[in-house]
Amino acid sequence: xxxxxxxxxxxxxxxxxxxxxxxxxxxxxxxxxxxxxxxxxxxxxxxxxxxxxxxxxxxxxxxxxxxxxxxxxxxxxxxxxxxxxxxxxxxxxxxxxxxxxxxxxxxxxxxxxxxxxxxxxxxxxxxxxxxxxxxxxxxxxxxxxxxxxxxxxxxxxxxxxxxxxxxxxxxxxxxxxxxxxxxxxxxxxxxxxxxxxxxxxxxxxxxxxxxxxxxxxxxxxxxxxxxxxxxxxxxxxxxxxxxxxxxxxxxxxxxxxxxxxxxxxxxxxxxxxxxxxxxxxxxxxxxxxxxxxxxxxxxxxxxxxxxxxxxxxxxxxxxxxxxxxxxxxxxxxxxxxxx
Numbered sequence: 001x002x003x004x005x006x007x008x009x010x011x012x013x014x015x016x017x018x019x020x021x022x023x024x025x026x027x028x029x030x031x032x033x034x035x036x037x038x039x040x041x042x043x044x045x046x047x048x049x050x051x052x053x054x055x056x057x058x059x060x061x062x063x064x065x066x067x068x069x070x071x072x073x074x075x076x077x078x079x080x081x082x083x084x085x086x087x088x089x090x091x092x093x094x095x096x097x098x099x100x101x102x103x104x105x106x107x108x109x110x111x112x113x114x115x116x117x118x119x120x121x122x123x124x125x126x127x128x129x130x131x132x133x134x135x136x137x138x139x140x141x142x143x144x145x146x147x148x149x150x151x152x153x154x155x156x157x158x159x160x161x162x163x164x165x166x167x168x169x170x171x172x173x174x175x176x177x178x179x180x181x182x183x184x185x186x187x188x189x190x191x192x193x194x195x196x197x198x199x200x201x202x203x204x205x206x207x208x209x210x211x212x213x214x215x216x217x218x219x220x221x222x223x224x225x226x227x228x229x230x231x232x233x234x235x236x237x238x239x240x241x242x243x244x245x246x247x248x249x250x251x252x253x254x255x256x257x258x259x260x261x262x263x264x265x266x267x268x269x270x271x272x273x274x275x276x277x278x279x280x281x282x283x284x285x286x287x288x289x290x291x292x293x294x295x296x297x298x299x300x301x302x303x304x305x306x307x308x309x310x311x312x313x314x315x316x317x318x319x320x321x322x323x324x325x326x327x328x329x330x331x332x333x334x335x336x337x338x339x
Contacts, residue, residue, distance in 0.1 A: 078274045086162060087160065092186070102134040103189070104134075106136070110137045117323055121326070130207070137158055140162065142166050171280075175284075192260055194255075195316060198318065199317065200320050201316045205313075205315055218259070219297065221253030222304050223296045227248065237280055258282075275288055299315075311333050
């Protein structure tokens with residue numbers, strides 16, 4: 001069997017089968033409401049909607065029209081991330097019980113329901129013996145899965161979770177959570193690699209390239225230029241003119257796979273306080289980076305599509321379709337790297 005810890009994973013797989021059956025009987029968890037306020041690159045006026053969180057009370061936060069180019073020390077934050085941690089790793093970084101901070105911290109954004117993907121990642125490319133690399137998962141909250149996530153955390157101790165509901169519209173909250181925790185707890189980490197849970201990652205190539213790289217700040221990924229907001233109300237990524245009136249998004253890196261140095265991650269974390277969240281997380285990061293004058297470096301090795309034939313030349317490829325497919329493709333990658 002391919003799993004590195006068979007007893008633990010067999011238990012979780014059994015739980016997963018039960019959850020899939022229950023999931024077919026349950027209605028969807030209510031989503032956090034999107035704000036209808038306007039997004040501008042130069043300034044924002046926001047009155048963000050109340051959100052439903054784990055403890056069933058509403059949190060209100062508001063902002064006034066301000067630029068974040070220069071921020072006074074006494075100026076109040078325009079966005080306050082009001083959510084509380086449910087789970088955090090205890091030994092990932094020096095501040096949290098580890099002897100040292102990792103050279104590379106891999107931060108995987110995962111839907112709380114994707115237990116099968118997380119098991120597969122822990123058993124393949126995320127099963128890393130090199131102490132200079134650590135892996136954590138970002139989850140939102142589900143009232144139906146709370147006990148099972150607690151079980152998963154007790155087995156692996158690699159989950160960062162806050163009490164906002166886990167759904168697509170809250171991906172930006174999950175991203176902000178990842179930056180906040182990583183920057184606050186892993187201050188000597190060199191690189192932070194943010195990736196979604198449907199990617200296959202070539203960790204060896206990442207280490208080979210970035211260990212040789214001269215120390216300098218970088219924010220890199222597959223960068224999109226002159227992309228336009230989707231104005232079709234029936235589409236997944238619809239954004240109204242009222243929400244964002246500009247014709248083009250700023251340059252942004254595909255959110256499923258990006259890498260940056262700690263100093264830029266720290267600046268982004270502080271920048272979040274000055275710009276209210278947009279529900280499309282990769283575009284939001286592009287907006288914040290533009291406001292902070294952080295340049296984005298395009299690198300085709302962060303591939304937005306699944307091309308197994310080139311994975312030995314890629315940092316990551318997107319959409320492995322199923323956990324079983326990931327396991328099989330991981331075996332192929334290992335044989336290529338050994339050749």
